[in-house]
Amino acid sequence: MVRTGFLFFSKSGLGQEPVALILNTMTKTMNKMKSVTVFCGSSPGTKKIFEDQAYKLGQTLAALDITLVYGGAKIGLMGKVADGALENKGKVIGVLPGFLKTREVAHEGLSELILVDSMHERKLKMHELSEGIITIPGGYGTLEELFEMLTWSQLGLHTKPIGILNTDGFYDELIAMLGKMVKMGFLKEVNQQMLLISENMDDLIEQMYRYKAPDVKKWIARETL
Numbered sequence: 001m002v003r004t005g006f007l008f009f010s011k012s013g014l015g016q017e018p019v020a021l022i023l024n025t026m027t028k029t030m031n032k033m034k035s036v037t038v039f040c041g042s043s044p045g046t047k048k049i050f051e052d053q054a055y056k057l058g059q060t061l062a063a064l065d066i067t068l069v070y071g072g073a074k075i076g077l078m079g080k081v082a083d084g085a086l087e088n089k090g091k092v093i094g095v096l097p098g099f100l101k102t103r104e105v106a107h108e109g110l111s112e113l114i115l116v117d118s119m120h121e122r123k124l125k126m127h128e129l130s131e132g133i134i135t136i137p138g139g140y141g142t143l144e145e146l147f148e149m150l151t152w153s154q155l156g157l158h159t160k161p162i163g164i165l166n167t168d169g170f171y172d173e174l175i176a177m178l179g180k181m182v183k184m185g186f187l188k189e190v191n192q193q194m195l196l197i198s199e200n201m202d203d204l205i206e207q208m209y210r211y212k213a214p215d216v217k218k219w220i221a222r223e224t225l
Contacts (some may be wrong), residue, residue, distance in 0.1 A: 033161075035067040035093075035207065037130035039145040040077040040107070041138030049151050053082045053167045053201070057136065058092075060201055064134070065090075069130045072114075074107035077136060082107050095125045122152030123148060132208050133162045137170045154191045159213035161194040163204045171197075181205025190214050 030066050038058075044051050054077040062085040071078050072094025085092045091111045098115045100106070102153045106113060116122045123145055149162055164171050175197060181187035196211060200205040 033066055033131040035130045036061060036132045036134055036208075037069040037126045038081050038134050039137065039138060040070070040081060040136045041140045041142055042071075042073055042076040042078050043139070044076050044080070045137055047168060048088050050077060050170070053165065054080035054136055055084035057081050057134065057165065057201060058086070058090065059088045060205070061085055062088040062090025064205070067091040067129075069095065069126050071126070072107060072110070073100070073105045073157045075105055077138065081105060081136070082110065086110070093129060095122050095129070097122055097192055127152075127158070130160070133163055134158050134204065134208075135163070136165045137167055143174075150191075150195060153194050153213065161196060161208035161211035161213075162194060163198070163208055165201060165204055166197055166199045169199070187200060 026188060039051075040054060041188050046059075047073055058068055058081040067070070068085045068090060070081060070092070074082070075097065082092050082094070084090075092107075094104055094107055094110045094113045096113060097119055098116055098117065101115060114125060116125055121186065127149065133149050135142060146164075149158075149160075152158055153160070155164060164175075166172070166175070170212065178192055178195070182192050191214075193213065196204060196207045198207060
């Protein structure tokens with residue numbers, strides 16, 4: 001990796017395009033995240049851009065000295081985002097239920113691998129270790145993780161920025177559905193705005209730096225999770 005001022009360029013197969021431009025616009029009012037959880041699929045998807053962008057996200061987090069926290073697997077987009085960070089000298093923490101390790105899906109090159117007893121404990125540990133959340137393409141598990149983090153935020157249990165990197169418009173229909181929830185009276189607009197969305201990686205991370213959670217009343221205590 002070549003660093004020029006505040007621009008980072010990769011000599012990998014992704015070409016010499018900027019990996020992170022947002023450092024130029026950071027101000028003292030921004031929330032500098034030290035760690036980010038990434039939710040994503042354990043499958044690669046049908047388009048190469050999904051794998052490319054997952055790798056680039058890991059690469060970008062490494063360039064920004066942000067620790068990647070993720071599900072600990074070596075397969076699919078999970079493996080790509082981890083490799084993107086590790087191959088660019090980033091720190092990567094994986095959190096994996098013990099029963100999945102026995103299926104030989106664990107990534108063996110991580111900075112740290114934490115084994116937990118259940119899927120719920122995995123999600124809670126990832127939440128505890130991170131200061132922000134990014135979701136990229138995935139399936140049921142990815143959506144479940146995203147919406148639980150949004151629900152916890154809606155309930156006032158945390159104030160972390162939560163973002164969707166909408167690669168190739170993958171989440172367009174989901175975003176439209178959230179708008180329908182607001183229109184039909186099932187979701188408050190202020191809660192809809194808790195979810196940051198962009199197709200551009202640098203723009204999304206800058207939104208996360210600038211994010212200020214709405215002032216909501218805490219409904220339940222964290223200990224009840």
